[in-house]
Amino acid sequence: MNLTLHVWRQKNSQSEGRFVTYQAKNIIPDMSFLEMLDVVNQELIMNGEEPIAFEHDCREGICGSCGIVINGYPHGGHRGTTACQLHMRHFKDGDTITIEPWRARAFPVMKDLIVDRSAFDRIIQAGGFISANTGVAQDANAILVPKQNADAAMDAAACIGCGACVAACPNASAMLFTAAKIAHLGLLPQGQPERHTRVVRMVEQMDKEGFGGCTNIGECAAACPKVIPLDVIARMNRDLLVAKIKGAN
Ligand code: SF4
Numbered sequence: 001m002n003l004t005l006h007v008w009r010q011k012n013s014q015s016e017g018r019f020v021t022y023q024a025k026n027i028i029p030d031m032s033f034l035e036m037l038d039v040v041n042q043e044l045i046m047n048g049e050e051p052i053a054f055e056h057d058c059r060e061g062i063c064g065s066c067g068i069v070i071n072g073y074p075h076g077g078h079r080g081t082t083a084c085q086l087h088m089r090h091f092k093d094g095d096t097i098t099i100e101p102w103r104a105r106a107f108p109v110m111k112d113l114i115v116d117r118s119a120f121d122r123i124i125q126a127g128g129f130i131s132a133n134t135g136v137a138q139d140a141n142a143i144l145v146p147k148q149n150a151d152a153a154m155d156a157a158a159c160i161g162c163g164a165c166v167a168a169c170p171n172a173s174a175m176l177f178t179a180a181k182i183a184h185l186g187l188l189p190q191g192q193p194e195r196h197t198r199v200v201r202m203v204e205q206m207d208k209e210g211f212g213g214c215t216n217i218g219e220c221a222a223a224c225p226k227v228i229p230l231d232v233i234a235r236m237n238r239d240l241l242v243a244k245i246k247g248a249n
């Protein structure tokens with residue numbers, strides 16, 4: 001396959017970016033999207049040009065680092081698929097593909113397709129943990145967890161922190177990410193002691209980072225490669241209300 005790419009190039013967070021057009025030649029349909037970018041970068045390096053900077057690590061859909069917007073859709077718009085797991089067979093020979101970084105004030109572009117997602121780290125640092133001593137494995141196993149809660153907690157824990165929810169939301173809201181982390185811990189017995197302070201602190205940090213509010217558009221859940229459902233947001237809002245009534249801070 002031969003493709004035309006319009007790629008966002010930006011030297012650093014201070015400079016202005018622009019789209020640059022490249023040709024991706026002899027792309028094998030079974031290559032992943034990132035392998036296609038590797039081929040383009042190899043050619044750029046051979047020609048003495050600066051390769052396109054993009055983030056990646058696992059390339060297995062589990063680390064959350066490969067966030068890019070492909071033809072206007074975070075991760076390319078295929079349900080439950082990260083950019084690293086998107087394969088070139090979804091495109092046609094001769095296609096033109098636009099590739100951009102996440103666009104959100106709280107995720108400033110660092111270089112080309114790489115954004116600074118440390119705002120997510122600070123939300124987790126604000127309360128996305130438990131401080132109780134959980135003991136050893138058999139102690140944890142001695143605490144019975146209803147199957148329904150364990151399943152829901154595991155589903156929420158599938159969030160890989162990629163930021164596609166923020167990139168997809170017209171408000172650049174981080175509520176799906178924050179709510180997934182809160183649901184993961186809040187559904188388990190070990191997460192109960194800090195349940196109320198956790199939700200208050202994480203939501204406060206989310207607001208402080210400059211993410212927008214949720215207006216129930218649902219683009220976040222549609223773009224989420226881990227298919228985190230919108231109902232985690234409703235759960236977080238209920239928890240926040242109870243926490244505020246109880247005066248948690
Ligand atoms: S909720 Fe989904 S889209 Fe948002 S950070 Fe987690 S995995 Fe990514």
Ligand code: FES
Nearest residue numbers: 059063064066084
């Ligand atoms: S590189 Fe890890 S999820 Fe894509």
